[in-house]
Amino acid sequence: MLVLENVGKTYKNGVKALHDINLNIEQSEFVYIIGNTGSGKSTLIKLIDGEEVPTKGNVKVVGINVGKLKHSKVPLYRRNIGVVFQDFRLLEHKTVFENVAFALEVINMKKLDIRRRVREVLELVDLADKANSFPHELSGGQQQRVAIARAIANRPKLLIADEPTGNLDPMTSKTIIDLLEKINQEEKTTILMVTHDVALVDSNRHRTIVLQNGYIVADAQDGGYFRDQSIM
């Protein structure tokens, strides 16, 4: 469902962020992407969600060649993917329910369908009782769960989680990763998670891809954190 063929990205200022990346991720896979700052993780995500265009090679998601997409088609393509950020990015003046519904409103879903789906995802992330709360009334972990609910509300085929546990304590991080695993299993959503969290990668093992200086230096199907200093 996600295929990268000889992908390279050089920014206008000359910075070479990615070199010859070849990657194949199947539907319903759960994949960690790890790497130091400047390793190319953010660029990889930008190429996948269509924010950047590869300098060479192809990025194909659900059969769509993202780099070749017309500008006007990018929003429609993005309805296939959900993104969760480290800083949650919730709208402070909207309730939990409204925050999730917002993602469905902008794609012009019917009001009744929106209500039904929002209730469904809030049940899934275990926040049905917080539907009328505002983000500032929630803990960090709860806010991230709202963000996850919003990202999956549209039933995306791919969920990109960009350091979703970066601002959370270990206990809360564990609940978030458990939730992502639940979504992966119940909704069959492919999960691509960028993380620095050694404990999580070790405890909840999944395929792990290591990026370094723009290259994929390891791709371990059985997962676990790489402690080899020559790799990391």
Add this chain to the structure above:
Amino acid sequence: MIRALCRHFREAFQGIFRHFAMSLSSASAVTFALILVSGMMLIIGNISQITMDLQESVNIFVRIDQDVEEDRVAILQMAIEHIEGVNTVTYSDKDEELNKLIEEFGEDGKMFEIYRGENNPLSRAFVVEIKQNYKISDVSAQISKIPGVSEAVFGGTNTEMFIEMLTVIRTGGVVVVLVLAVLAMFLISNTIKITIAARQKEISIMRHVGATNSYIRMPFVLEGIFIGLMGSVIPILITIMGYDYFYYTMGGKLITGLLSLQPTIPFVFYVSGVLAAMGVFVGFVGSIISVNKKLRWKR
């Protein structure tokens, strides 16, 4: 479509109230600009009316050569009618000219009765009425060149100069109106810029969840239109009530009573319609400028 439109309207109103002071200040700027526009339009409208009245009252008097035979008069009339800017040509024979002369002199006019018949020394003539926006002197000069025309005279250069002056004022008024419209657009554009800046986070989320560019832009454009429309309410009220008061105070005439003012209805409604349309237009263009600048998305 309707569902999306309802959401856009809701967002646009929320935008106005979220930055109420800013929206109010740009609506006030539009109000101020449109009050001046309204004043200009009322002046321009009345100048047009006065110019039209004056032009209608000024005709060209064309004397026909004595030696032009009777059967050539119709050809001459056709030649004048074909000149650009000529509206109507009315023929007046020697007898009619004499009648006019007698009438002009009143009681004393009777002394001209001796010239009736064979002894009538007056020339046959055409009275030429010209179309609006044509220069009387130009048309008159062209008529005088036609063989068989002894002379072509009109009401005088003073009238023509007055009409020209009114035309200059009218053109100047249009320029002022345009400058004010641009100013109002600029102010609205700034307000929308601030609204966009305040909603950057929302816009970024919208982009991530797959909102199309037009969906993202629409509330801002609507907000600009509402601000423009809000700004036109007071100028419209001032126009309707103010002009009505002015018209009745002046008795529908200006200064000498010779120059008539535009009647209140439907004139104020036309002006109000233009003010509302200008409010919407400046709001629309002002917001489009900001939206295109700030929401342009490249990759």
